[in-house]
Amino acid sequence: MASCGGCGPGYATPRAAFTTSPQEKIVYLPCIIPDKDRPDYLATVDVDPESPTYSTVISRLHFPYIGDEIHHTGWNACSSCYDDSSRSRSRLIVPGLGSDRVYIVDVKTDPLNPKLDKVIEPWEMHAYGVGTPHTTHCLADGNVMISTLSDGPEKNGKGNFILLDGETFKPKGTWTPDDAPYGYDFWYQPYHNVMISTEWGHPRCFFKGLDLADVENGSYGTHLNVYDWKERKLIQKIDLGMEGVMPLEIRFLHDPKATEGFVGSALFAKMFRFFKTDKGDWAAEKVIDIPNKEVEGWILPEMPGVMTDILISMDDKYLYFSNWLHGDIRQYDITDTRNPVMTGQIFFGGSVQDGGPVTVTKDKELSIQPGVRYAKGKRIEGA
Numbered sequence: 001m002a003s004c005g006g007c008g009p010g011y012a013t014p015r016a017a018f019t020t021s022p023q024e025k026i027v028y029l030p031c032i033i034p035d036k037d038r039p040d041y042l043a044t045v046d047v048d049p050e051s052p053t054y055s056t057v058i059s060r061l062h063f064p065y066i067g068d069e070i071h072h073t074g075w076n077a078c079s080s081c082y083d084d085s086s087r088s089r090s091r092l093i094v095p096g097l098g099s100d101r102v103y104i105v106d107v108k109t110d111p112l113n114p115k116l117d118k119v120i121e122p123w124e125m126h127a128y129g130v131g132t133p134h135t136t137h138c139l140a141d142g143n144v145m146i147s148t149l150s151d152g153p154e155k156n157g158k159g160n161f162i163l164l165d166g167e168t169f170k171p172k173g174t175w176t177p178d179d180a181p182y183g184y185d186f187w188y189q190p191y192h193n194v195m196i197s198t199e200w201g202h203p204r205c206f207f208k209g210l211d212l213a214d215v216e217n218g219s220y221g222t223h224l225n226v227y228d229w230k231e232r233k234l235i236q237k238i239d240l241g242m243e244g245v246m247p248l249e250i251r252f253l254h255d256p257k258a259t260e261g262f263v264g265s266a267l268f269a270k271m272f273r274f275f276k277t278d279k280g281d282w283a284a285e286k287v288i289d290i291p292n293k294e295v296e297g298w299i300l301p302e303m304p305g306v307m308t309d310i311l312i313s314m315d316d317k318y319l320y321f322s323n324w325l326h327g328d329i330r331q332y333d334i335t336d337t338r339n340p341v342m343t344g345q346i347f348f349g350g351s352v353q354d355g356g357p358v359t360v361t362k363d364k365e366l367s368i369q370p371g372v373r374y375a376k377g378k379r380i381e382g383a
Contacts, residue, residue, distance in 0.1 A: 014254035018314035025051070026058075026111060028092060030070040039063045040070045042094065042105060044112060059113045061105065069098030074136025076104075076144055076166060091117060091169070095133035095146055098207070100125045100153075102133055102146065104169045120164070124171050126152040130160050132203045135185045142166035145175055147197065149183040155204035159183025159197060159225065178234035182221035185249050188229055191256045195227040196274065196282070198247040198263060215267065220246050224263060224274060226282050238284050243268050249310045249321075250274075253337075260337055262287075262310060264321055269305030271321065273337055287340055288332065290323060293352060294362035303351065303358070318343070325351050327370065348373060349380040 025048040031041050042061040046053045063070070076091035090108035095101075100122035106115045125131050125148070132149035139145055144164040151158040159180030163172045182199035189195070199221020200206060205214045214220060222245050226236035240247055244265040252261035259276035263284070271288035292302040305323035312319055312334070319332045319340060327350010332340035347353075347370035352360050354369040363369075373380045 014256070014314050014316075023048075028073065028107070028114065030073055030094065031060075032069055032071075033066075036067045039066055040068050040096075042070070042073075042092075042114060044114060061114045061116065063094075063096075063103060063116070064119075065096075065099060065101065067098055068096030068101055068103075070094050070103070071097040072135050074144070074146075075138050076169075077142070078138040093136040093144055093146070093164075095136060097132055097134060097149075100131040100133065102164075118169050120169065120171060122153075125162060128162060128171060128174050130158065130162055130174060131155070132183075133162065134183070137186070137188065138166075140190070143172070144169070147183050147186050148174075149200060150203045155202065155207065157182040157202040157219075157221075159199065161186070161197075176227065176232040176234065178227075178232075180223075180225045180234065180237075182223075184221075184247075187250050187252050187261065189252050189256070190229055192259060192276065193229045194276075194282070195229050196250060196252075196261075196263075197225045197227070198250050199223050199225070200246060200248060215245060220267075222247070224250070224282070224284060236281055238274070238282060240265060240270075240272060240284060243270055243286070244272060244284075247272070248308065251310055251312050253312060253316045254314055255316055258316070262312070262319055262334075262337075264307040264310045266307050266324075267304060268292075269307040269323055269326075271307065271310075271319075271340070275337075285338070287338060290326070291364040293326065293360050293364075295352070295358050295360050297358045298351070323350075327351065327353065347371075 027045050027047050029043045031043050033040055039062050043057045044059040046058050074093045075089050077089050092105040092107050094103040102120035104118040106117040130148035131152040133146045135147040137145050143166045146162050148160050148162055159182050161175035163175055165172050184198045184200040186197035201220035205219045222240050224238040228235050246266040247263050248266045250263040263272050269290035270286050272284045273287045274284040277283050290305040292304050295303045306325040308322050308324045310321040319334045322329045328345055328347045331344035333343050334340050352369055353372050360369050
């Protein structure tokens with residue numbers, strides 16, 4: 001949560017963040033209660049190696065409702081408003097994917113013990129015809145923008161974005177009049193006057209669990225949606241096809257002049273590179289393909305990786321992503337963005353651990369099933 005004298009939050013450039021940022025001392029983790037018998041909570045974890053409470057949870061902020069399914073979090077202010085000295089990273093924005101609620105958490109008064117500041121109730125979202133909030137990004141004008149995945153209580157797919165006032169955190173309206181069929185993540189790049197969003201599917205489908213019939217009938221998305229940033233208009237749709245179904249996390253390279261990035265398509269674990277063409281429009285190509293594992297003891301004879309979160313190192317050298325079902329995190333050198341090279345891999349739990357209920361009968365990558373890992377004497381279950 002860096003700032004400088006006379007400057008706003010964050011850093012002037014990605015390079016400055018990479019070369020001058022101090023190591024974080026605490027992190028905030030959203031913790032979901034799967035059986036919904038008590039509220040979700042935000043855990044504060046000490047990550048300062050010099051601290052006597054290093055690598056432990058030092059506080060928990062329990063939210064007031066059950067079934068929120070808090071998901072991705074974001075800041076009220078960031079490097080986008082670095083030149084505004086009146087702004088600071090004082091609030092963590094915590095959307096509830098399952099409840100259509102958004103929590104505003106005060107992390108400035110006591111960073112080690114965050115406090116609930118405000119609550120945006122579901123009806124405030126529904127008043128603008130949106131629900132199922134997901135990704136939060138702070139904007140250069142001081143406002144906060146959150147992607148929304150549905151039309152509200154009916155949970156039909158509808159991709160849009162709700163704007164929050166940066167001071168009051170009250171909803172101000174939707175960012176664009178152009179609804180996409182589905183929504184999920186987004187990334188904007190003002191230098192090139194573009195924003196690109198991704199698609200999950202109908203919330204009424206994914207909240208009940210994956211049904212391959214819903215995949216086959218088109219209830220999950222396959223497109224990247226390209227918007228004119230200044231005009232707030234949907235100007236292009238890029239179809240990744242069925243192998244690119246469920247494009248979720250999207251990241252531009254950090255270089256503000258770069259015209260490319262990566263998006264992970266979850267279900268079949270494919271990584272696509274998106275880029276600006278010589279004609280001035282945008283396109284995508286598959287650059288990483290994680291093979292299924294043939295298995296016994298699972299619901300299907302083949303287990304896909306199910307690629308989830310991705311990120312790019314601040315120097316744009318490495319791409320990281322997780323395969324939720326397989327249980328591994330991978331590192332790729334993306335010096336050549338069209339030909340990523342895997343340079344690291346580690347397993348944390350997952351569904352193919354040795355000695356578990358699933359037996360891998362054929363694996364194109366590994367000769368043995370990954371072993372069980374423990375942290376402080378407790379088995380890491382992962383997925």
